Amino acid sequence: MHHWSTHHNFTLIMLGAAYNLLEVLIVLVPILLAVAFMTIIERKVLAAMQRRVGPNKVGYYGILQPFADALKLVVKETVIPAQATKSLFFLAPVITLIFSLLGWGVIPFGAGLTLSDFSLGILYTLAISSIGVYGVLFAGWSANSKYAFLGSLRSTAQMISYELILSSAILTVILLSGSFNIISIIESQEAIWYVVPLLPMFIIFFISALAETNRTPFDLPEAESELVAGFFTEHSGMIFVFFFLGEYCSIVLMSTLTAILFFGGYNMPELFINDTFINLQSIVLGLKTCAFCFLFVWFRATLPRLRYDALMVFCWTGMLPLAIGLVVLVPSILVAFDVTPY
Amino acid sequence: MASTYRYLQRAAHESPVIFYSLVIGFTGPLMVMTVPPIRKSMGWKPAERVPTTFPLPNRARQPVSGYEDP
Numbered sequence: 053m054h055h056w057s058t059h060h061n062f063t064l065i066m067l068g069a070a071y072n073l074l075e076v077l078i079v080l081v082p083i084l085l086a087v088a089f090m091t092i093i094e095r096k097v098l099a100a101m102q103r104r105v106g107p108n109k110v111g112y113y114g115i116l117q118p119f120a121d122a123l124k125l126v127v128k129e130t131v132i133p134a135q136a137t138k139s140l141f142f143l144a145p146v147i148t149l150i151f152s153l154l155g156w157g158v159i160p161f162g163a164g165l166t167l168s169d170f171s172l173g174i175l176y177t178l179a180i181s182s183i184g185v186y187g188v189l190f191a192g193w194s195a196n197s198k199y200a201f202l203g204s205l206r207s208t209a210q211m212i213s214y215e216l217i218l219s220s221a222i223l224t225v226i227l228l229s230g231s232f233n234i235i236s237i238i239e240s241q242e243a244i245w246y247v248v249p250l251l252p253m254f255i256i257f258f259i260s261a262l263a264e265t266n267r268t269p270f271d272l273p274e275a276e277s278e279l280v281a282g283f284f285t286e287h288s289g290m291i292f293v294f295f296f297l298g299e300y301c302s303i304v305l306m307s308t309l310t311a312i313l314f315f316g317g318y319n320m321p322e323l324f325i326n327d328t329f330i331n332l333q334s335i336v337l338g339l340k341t342c343a344f345c346f347l348f349v350w351f352r353a354t355l356p357r358l359r360y361d362a363l364m365v366f367c368w369t370g371m372l373p374l375a376i377g378l379v380v381l382v383p384s385i386l387v388a389f390d391v392t393p394y
Numbered sequence: 395m396a397s398t399y400r401y402l403q404r405a406a407h408e409s410p411v412i413f414y415s416l417v418i419g420f421t422g423p424l425m426v427m428t429v430p431p432i433r434k435s436m437g438w439k440p441a442e443r444v445p446t447t448f449p450l451p452n453r454a455r456q457p458v459s460g461y462e463d464p
């Protein structure tokens with residue numbers, strides 16, 4: 053009897069683990085596909101904005117281009133510099149990818165449809181995105197190349213500086229909704245999207261999201277003319293794919309966060325009763341995310357790169373005072389008109 | 395007074411970001427101090443505080459001794 057029950061418990065535990073793994077895969081596989089398609093979206097949109105065709109040979113409309121690229125990079129030789137610190141050299145891309153994927157753990161794709169309905173979800177997101185800096189730092193240091201090192205120093209300084217502004221923008225959202233939980237934040241936007249009362253904060257948030265993901269006009273770490281390719285100059289083949297995936301993954305994640313924090317996430321007006329098994333809420337979130345992914349590419353097609361000192365001055369003397377002023381103003385309005393949500 | 399105005403005008407011109415950030419930042423506390431009295435004068439009553447404890451019973455307290463449970 054006793055033997056049977058231990059065996060039974062073990063089976064149950066393994067089943068639970070398999071179920072959890074399946075859940076994680078159900079989220080991560082579509083996310084990785086979305087990241088792959090983000091690259092083709094970027095190339096196609098950039099091409100259209102520059103009056104070119106863009107990739108159009110692989111699959112219909114060039115739709116399979118990301119998979120061809122991935123295949124090419126996977127079979128390429130991985131060249132490791134002789135003087136590199138090999139452990140960190142391999143660890144850095146893994147850190148970057150894993151920490152940008154971990155951010156998806158608390159993203160809700162529908163009412164309650166999330167891997168973890170964590171009560172401090174938004175703090176978790178901020179913490180995970182901060183740790184992502186280490187990947188960049190390790191990559192630049194371990195490669196033992198001046199281009200990679202300078203690129204990683206620039207990138208780290210930039211990400212740490214703009215994180216302040218990102219956090220203060222998120223702080224006003226937390227003040228308005230009175231919760232750290234992402235689902236509560238979405239549900240509190242049923243009456244009105246936070247982009248309306250917090251429009252200046254939304255603009256500040258999106259600018260710092262561009263800087264956090266090292267996108268144009270803040271793509272100094274990748275300034276080709278000065279630094280070859282920035283912190284991943286020496287990375288090639290498979291480990292380069294990890295950096296690439298991590299970078300685009302954080303772009304999609306930032307777009308999703310923008311949609312969630314300022315545009316009501318998966319919420320939509322209930323125009324009709326949805327009798328089907330199709331989860332329209334996830335589709336709504338996806339469409340909102342696509343709009344911001346497009347905005348990321350649009351910025352890249354429009355704006356030239358800033359000089360590095362201009363970038364830092366813009367952050368510390370331009371955006372930070374404004375963000376602090378607004379962080380004081382928003383709760384003051386809530387207290388003055390007695391409309392605090394807590 | 396005129397010199398203060400001139401100073402502010404100059405500050406707004408020379409470093410507009412700092413100036414207007416300070417304006418935005420100081421508007422908040424100013425509102426906290428001025429808005430509730432104005433609302434009160436126009437007939438607004440602050441909402442009652444949400445109770446955080448049970449109300450005390452309106453009678454003398456009965457001294458407890460021994461084990462009272464039946």
